[in-house]
Each structure stands twice: as structure tokens, then as C-alpha cells.
Amino acid sequence: MAPKIEYYCPCLSESPHPPPPNRPSSSYSFHPLHNLFFCEECDAVRCNRCVSVEVSGYYCPNCLFEVPSASVRAEKNRCARNCFLCPNCRNTLTVVPSDPPEDVDSRMSPIVSTTLGEPPFFLYCNHCRWDSAEVGITFEKPTGLAAQLQKFEDSAPEALEFERLKEHFEPFLRASSSSSALPSASSHHVHTNPITAAASSALARDIPGVGKYNPLSRSRVGREKGAHRQEYPDYKSRVEVGTALSGEADVEFLRHLETVSQVAALEQRWTNSWVSPLSASDLKPLRIPLQSKKSKRCPSCRHILIKPEQKAQSVRFKIKLVAANYLPAIAVTLPHAQAAIEMLKRTSKTTSAAAQAEEQQAAGALIAGHSYSFHLAFTNPLYDPIQVRLAKAIAPAQTAEGDEAAERARRSTFQIQLPSAAFPVGAFAEAWEYDDEDEAMFLDDDGMEVVEARGKKGKDGRGKTRSVGIVEKRANVTIVSGEVLIPKEARGDVKFNMLVSYTYRSDDPEPSEEAQTGTPSRSHGANKGPEMKNFSFYTVVDLGSIMYREEPKLTADL
Amino acid sequence: MPPIRDKFTIHSKAVVCQDVELKGDITIGAGKSSLHLRTIVHPKATIFAIAGPIVIGSGCIIEEGAIIVNRRKEVMRIGDDNLFEIGCRVESPTVGNCNTICTRARVHHTLRISSYCVVGAGVLVVPTEDEMLDEYTVIYGPAAERRVWSGRGKVQEMDLRRKHAEYLREMLPKFNRLRRGDGA
Numbered sequence: 001m002a003p004k005i006e007y008y009c010p011c012l013s014e015s016p017h018p019p020p021p022n023r024p025s026s027s028y029s030f031h032p033l034h035n036l037f038f039c040e041e042c043d044a045v046r047c048n049r050c051v052s053v054e055v056s057g058y059y060c061p062n063c064l065f066e067v068p069s070a071s072v073r074a075e076k077n078r079c080a081r082n083c084f085l086c087p088n089c090r091n092t093l094t095v096v097p098s099d100p101p102e103d104v105d106s107r108m109s110p111i112v113s114t115t116l117g118e119p120p121f122f123l124y125c126n127h128c129r130w131d132s133a134e135v136g137i138t139f140e141k142p143t144g145l146a147a148q149l150q151k152f153e154d155s156a157p158e159a160l161e162f163e164r165l166k167e168h169f170e171p172f173l174r175a176s177s178s179s180s181a182l183p184s185a186s187s188h189h190v191h192t193n194p195i196t197a198a199a200s201s202a203l204a205r206d207i208p209g210v211g212k213y214n215p216l217s218r219s220r221v222g223r224e225k226g227a228h229r230q231e232y233p234d235y236k237s238r239v240e241v242g243t244a245l246s247g248e249a250d251v252e253f254l255r256h257l258e259t260v261s262q263v264a265a266l267e268q269r270w271t272n273s274w275v276s277p278l279s280a281s282d283l284k285p286l287r288i289p290l291q292s293k294k295s296k297r298c299p300s301c302r303h304i305l306i307k308p309e310q311k312a313q314s315v316r317f318k319i320k321l322v323a324a325n326y327l328p329a330i331a332v333t334l335p336h337a338q339a340a341i342e343m344l345k346r347t348s349k350t351t352s353a354a355a356q357a358e359e360q361q362a363a364g365a366l367i368a369g370h371s372y373s374f375h376l377a378f379t380n381p382l383y384d385p386i387q388v389r390l391a392k393a394i395a396p397a398q399t400a401e402g403d404e405a406a407e408r409a410r411r412s413t414f415q416i417q418l419p420s421a422a423f424p425v426g427a428f429a430e431a432w433e434y435d436d437e438d439e440a441m442f443l444d445d446d447g448m449e450v451v452e453a454r455g456k457k458g459k460d461g462r463g464k465t466r467s468v469g470i471v472e473k474r475a476n477v478t479i480v481s482g483e484v485l486i487p488k489e490a491r492g493d494v495k496f497n498m499l500v501s502y503t504y505r506s507d508d509p510e511p512s513e514e515a516q517t518g519t520p521s522r523s524h525g526a527n528k529g530p531e532m533k534n535f536s537f538y539t540v541v542d543l544g545s546i547m548y549r550e551e552p553k554l555t556a557d558l
Numbered sequence: 559m560p561p562i563r564d565k566f567t568i569h570s571k572a573v574v575c576q577d578v579e580l581k582g583d584i585t586i587g588a589g590k591s592s593l594h595l596r597t598i599v600h601p602k603a604t605i606f607a608i609a610g611p612i613v614i615g616s617g618c619i620i621e622e623g624a625i626i627v628n629r630r631k632e633v634m635r636i637g638d639d640n641l642f643e644i645g646c647r648v649e650s651p652t653v654g655n656c657n658t659i660c661t662r663a664r665v666h667h668t669l670r671i672s673s674y675c676v677v678g679a680g681v682l683v684v685p686t687e688d689e690m691l692d693e694y695t696v697i698y699g700p701a702a703e704r705r706v707w708s709g710r711g712k713v714q715e716m717d718l719r720r721k722h723a724e725y726l727r728e729m730l731p732k733f734n735r736l737r738r739g740d741g742a
């Protein structure tokens with residue numbers, strides 16, 4: 001596995017420090033940079049776990065029709081135009097006319113001009129060649145098919161029962177919504193759009209017989225519920241659910257089974273809203289389920305972080321505050337692994353991909369008892385240069401019992417060396433704006449040795465070149481090198497938390513003028529004087545797992 | 559194995575592009591209904607008669623990168639109106655009429671194909687024993703599932719295929735040099 005880096009969002013923990021990376025649960029707190037947002041108001045990273053999501057529109061993924069939220073419910077969340085899924089393979093179906101009556105020798109005849117649109121029409125799957133005539137569904141006209149199919153759906157006993165249930169509870173719901181608008185809910189509706197408001201009020205409604213969790217007014221709601229129960233008569237179901245009758249039919253069907261494919265597979269029944277037939281040959285075409293475009297808000301200040309354009313065809317965003325525009329992107333590589341892979345590419349004769357992957361993994365392995373250097377490439381998204389400082393995050397001291405245990409722990413954990421001095425990363429610019437001379441300034445012959453003075457360069461006692469510091473600096477990318485020392489006893493993954501702090505020029509005016517806090521904004525701005533701001537974030541760096549050569553005395557030691 | 563003797567017989571109405579790889583004893587466009595229909599072989603298609611000869615009927619379309627191989631001694635017969643889509647590979651000893659071998663599908667020499675069959679895109683068909691595919695069999699999906707097509711829509715499909723071939727007959731010679739048979 002290639003080494004990787006993920007960014008921390010502190011929403012899951014009380015402390016601003018990340019959990020130790022070796023805990024399995026820590027993975028929920030770290031995210032790839034491209035999944036994160038950045039709230040300018042709060043000056044903080046936000047992830048998909050903490051943002052609040054709201055629907056900004058529904059559309060059909062096939063015909064890209066934007067469905068008004070009012071009709072979404074009536075059309076049962078599925079496309080009401082001519083979009084259908086093949087019940088057999090879930091490809092989209094097309095409407096085709098029937099074949100013209102076959103001549104005696106039609107195959108041999110020259111090009112027949114197809115008589116246009118001969119009814120009956122049917123739905124046809126281009127992939128598996130299922131057609132709706134197989135289940136007795138044909139149409140006289142090639143339009144308005146969904147309405148015709150929805151008629152089938154709506155006349156299903158389950159659907160009818162659901163309608164009756166809705167009718168039964170309708171007067172109660174109307175009464176309860178008019179009498180008591182929940183006071184606690186009102187504060188939430190300040191920023192919501194009508195779609196979300198409708199959805200959340202529907203969810204917040206008090207349903208008779210279903211307890212609503214409300215710790216403050218629990219007893220009150222309970223009393224109300226009791227009161228309503230007396231006002232409304234019990235509902236009498238009109239369909240027998242799960243009768244023994246259908247069970248027997250199923251047994252009969254299974255008894256005469258010849259191939260497994262006669263039974264509808266789980267994937268074939270999955271997308272159906274109501275009870276779906278057990279037999280594959282009875283499956284009906286499905287109207288395509290709608291999808292929604294969503295916008296996301298910061299959980300604490302409620303500002304929008306990302307908002308798509310309304311149009312279903314558009315893939316652009318009206319608002320897009322993604323972390324990648326604010327935080328430097330970091331890429332981790334292991335030079336020794338890359339060199340080994342390059343060698344393998346040139347020399348290897350194995351052709352199978354699996355064998356190659358295995359070889360590459362072996363080549364890039366981190367072997368206990370060795371030290372390796374790793375590269376961190378920082379890419380600056382800001383229009384101003386930044387100064388970056390790295391630190392290995394020390395886990396909140398886990399008090400070791402006794403010196404011996406501490407010593408043992410020290411011996412069996414890897415040591416990380418990071419450049420201790422701050423290093424610059426150039427400003428982002430369009431590719432043609434960079435000067436050629438900027439490049440390769442810090443590059444030397446073998447690309448490994450450190451020339452940059454501020455790095456912790458130089459040689460250790462034995463004259464071996466140490467490589468902690470800047471390796472390369474070009475355009476808006478700076479590559480620094482760190483080192484990992486793996487003791488013989490070390491096991492597990494080389495995974496550590498790294499604190500990245502960077503200073504950037506703030507465009508904001510004096511903080512006293514407005515309540516705005518500093519934010520690493522990408523926007524240009526003409527103002528009085530550059531003011532330097534600092535922003536820090538945590539990451540987890542995963543270099544891979546430690547391999548060790550089988551040594552019997554070691555295993556005895558453990 | 560004796561060296562492969564090249565012998566190409568191309569019907570005068572067939573459209574075979576110059577940039578096609580042919581090897582062995584190959585006959586193209588010899589169908590019964592060749593009066594009206596032509597077989598089209600796109601550039602970069604490959605037809606290898608390694609062991610026995612290959613005879614391709616009329617009205618077939620063999621697209622770019624398609625590979626047709628005969629590994630057996632017997633004649634490999636491909637009927638009429640078959641479509642071999644881009645990058646497919648077919649080694650079936652017999653192929654009937656009106657079949658579709660979709661993009662990058664691969665059919666092993668143990669499978670014989672009757673008529674009106676479809677081998678879906680990317681499907682790999684490698685029966686361990688010799689097998690004859692029934693008419694209207696559709697093989698599709700990553701698990702090479704099979705089902706039987708009702709045949710509804712086949713007239714329109716064949717009509718479309720003929721229009722397809724007719725269009726190619728007009729357009730391909732404008733941009734490609736054509737190959738002629740040995741005899742012609």
C-alpha cells in the first residue's frame with residue numbers, strides 16, 4: 001500500500017488534539033483533503049460528518065428533469081417521465097415499437113423501411129434484452145408511460161393500504177399541526193429552505209402511538225398522546241399481511257424450481273418500494289428513483305459551505321468552500337520504494353498484475369531495524385507564499401507504569417524526525433506565470449542531499465548524509481524530507497499524527513474594524529499592509545506497515 | 559505445423575480496408591444473399607486462419623480491433639448479418655446469422671454460436687466442454703449471466719444493421735484504401 005496522509009476534523013472529540021493514530025476508531029476523525037470543507041466564519045475545517053445537509057433540489061438521473069418538490073411525494077420519489085430500470089439487470093429501458101409483421105423471407109430482403117411506430121409499444125433493455133411484453137406490459141402510445149405504470153403501482157394492495165392509513169391519520173395530523181407548533185423547532189427554521197423545512201416538520205410531527213423523544217416535555221406529550229388516542233378510532237387493516245396462503249404458494253414455486261435464476265435476486269428486488277415478486281419472471285419495470293442535489297452548512301455558524309447550481313445538468317457550484325483551497329495539499333512518498341519500483345519496471349519479467357503488485361510491495365517495505373527517509377510534498381493553494389512548520393503530535397501522555405515499561409515502549413516504537421525549521425512554499429499562480437529560474441534552485445545532483453541551509457541538514461557522526469530538510473522547491477510546491485527510524489522490536493503500522501502550522505498573509509483589515517477573524521482566504525485584496533496570520537491543523541501520516549525478517553530469538557523475546 | 563499459406567478470397571462487393579491483418583485461407587462475403595448485402599471489415603481488424611480456413615458470409619460488420627481466429631483444422635464458418643464490435647475476440651468454430659458480439663467480449667473456441675445470440679460487452683465465455691449456444695441466447699454482465707431473448711425487436715435491429723452496413727459501404731472507401739482478393 002502506498003503511504004498516505006489524511007487531515008483531521010476535530011468534530012468527533014472534545015479536545016482539539018487528534019486521537020492516537022493506532023486506535024482503530026481514529027480513522028473516523030481523519031479524512032482525505034478533497035472530502036473536507038472550510039468555514040471562513042469559524043476559521044475551521046469541516047467534514048462530512050459534522051456539516052448539516054439539506055436538499056436543494058430533486059432530479060431524475062436519467063432524463064435530468066428537475067422535479068419540483070411538490071410533485072416528488074405524489075410521484076413517489078420516482079421519475080414520472082419515460083425513465084425505467086430493467087428489472088432484470090437494472091440498465092435503463094428504452095421504448096420501442098413492435099416489429100412489422102415478418103415477411104416470408106425478411107432476412108433476405110433488402111433494406112426494409114421500418115414502418116414508423118407500430119403499436120403496441122413496449123420497454124426494451126439493450127443490455128440483457130429483457131422486454132416488458134414478457135410480463136404483459138405493452139402500451140398503445142409511446143408517451144406517458146410512467147403514469148400508466150404508476151397506476152399499476154398505486155393499485156397494489158400495499159399501496160392502497162398505505163393510502164388508507166394516510167387518510168385515517170389525516171384529520172389528526174391536521175389538528176395537531178394547527179394546535180401546537182413546537183416552540184423548540186422554530187429557532188431551527190431561520191436558515192432552512194422550504195424543502196428542508198417541509199421535510200423536517202414532517203419528521204418532527206407527533207405521530208399517534210409513536211413516542212416522540214423530547215426530554216423536556218416528555219410527560220406533557222405523553223398526556224396529549226393519551227388524550228388523542230381516545231378521540232380517534234382504531235384503524236382496521238384491510239389486507240392480511242403475511243398470510244399462510246402466500247407462503248404456501250412460495251413453497252410450491254420453490255418446489256418446481258429448475259434454476260436458481262428463476263428466483264428474483266436480492267439486487268433485483270432491492271430497488272422496489274413495495275412487495276416484489278419472488279419469481280424473476282414476474283419482475284416489473286421500475287420507474288427510476290430520483291436523486292437530490294444537496295447543499296451543506298457549517299454546523300456552528302450555519303453558513304453555507306457548498307451549494308450546487310440548481311440545474312440538474314450543471315456540475316458546478318454556486319458556493320464551494322473546500323478545504324483544498326485553504327490548506328496546503330500534502331503528498332507522502334517513500335523514495336526508496338519509488339526507486340525500487342522504477343528498478344522493477346525496468347528489470348521485471350513477470351507479467352501478471354498480481355505478481356507485480358506483490359513485488360512492488362516487497363520493494364517498498366519498511367523493514368524493522370532500518371531507517372528510511374520519506375518525502376512530504378506541500379502544494380500551496382493560496383495566492384501568497386506561506387511558511388510551514390511541522391511538528392510530530394505527541395499523544396496526551398499515556399502514563400507508562402514504571403521505567404521498564406516505558407523503556408520497552410520506547411524501544412519498540414519508531415522514531416520520526418521532521419524538519420524543525422519553518423520552510424517556505426511559493427504562491428499559487430497560473431502555470432505560465434512562474435519564472436523558469438525559480439525552478440530547480442534547490443535541486444542537486446542526486447536529488448536526495450540537502451542544500452537548503454535552514455533544514456536540519458548535514459551529516460551525522462559517521463559521515464552518512466542525513467536527509468531532514470528541504471529537498472526541492474519549485475513553483476508552489478516544496479518537498480521536504482523526514483526520517484523514520486524503526487527499531488528491531490517495532491511492529492505494526494508506521495502511522496503518526498503531524499501538526500502542520502502555516503503563516504499566511506491575511507487580507508483582512510485590522511481585527512478591530514470588523515468581527516471577522518483571520519482566514520486563509522484565496523481572494524486578492526488591496527489593503528493597507530500585510531498582516532501575518534497563523535493556521536494549524538492535524539494530519540495523520542501512514543507510511544505503511546513494518547515488515548520484519550523471521551528471527552526466532554525475537555519472537556521468543558516478545 | 560506447416561507454414562500458413564495466405565489465400566484471400568474477397569467478394570467484389572465486400573468492403574475490406576487495406577489496413578486489416580489477414581493470415582491464412584480467408585473468404586469474405588460469400589453469403590447466400592450476397593446479392594444485396596456486403597460484409598464490412600474496418601481497418602485494424604484481424605482475421606487469423608491459423609489452422610483451418612475462415613469463411614465469412616455477407617452483411618457482417620467487423621469493427622476496429624476485432625479479432626477472429628480459427629484454431630481448428632475444420633473450416634470456421636461465420637454466417638450472415640453478424641456484428642463484431644470493437645475489440646472483441648471470437649474463436650468459435652461456427653457462428654450462425656444475426657449475432658452480436660459486443661465490445662471487448664471474448665468467446666473461446668469451445669463455444670459454437672447459433673443465430674440471434676448476443677454476447678454482451680466485456681463478457682468472457684470459456685466453456686470447458688464444447689457447447690452450442692441456443693438461438694436467442696443473451697450472455698451479459700460481469701458474471702456472464704444468460705437469458706433467452708423473446709426476439710421481439712429483431713426485425714428492427716436487423717434493419718438497423720443493414721442501414722449501418724450501407725452507411726459504412728459509402729463512407730469507408732472515402733477515407734480508406736480497400737483490399738481486393740487474390741483472384742479479383
Ligand SMILES: [Zn+2]
Nearest residue numbers: 009011047050
Ligand atoms: Zn467534522
Ligand SMILES: [Zn+2]
Nearest residue numbers: 060063079083
Ligand atoms: Zn427521468
Ligand SMILES: [Zn+2]
Nearest residue numbers: 086089125128
Ligand atoms: Zn436488462
Ligand SMILES: [Zn+2]
Nearest residue numbers: 039042298301
Ligand atoms: Zn462556521
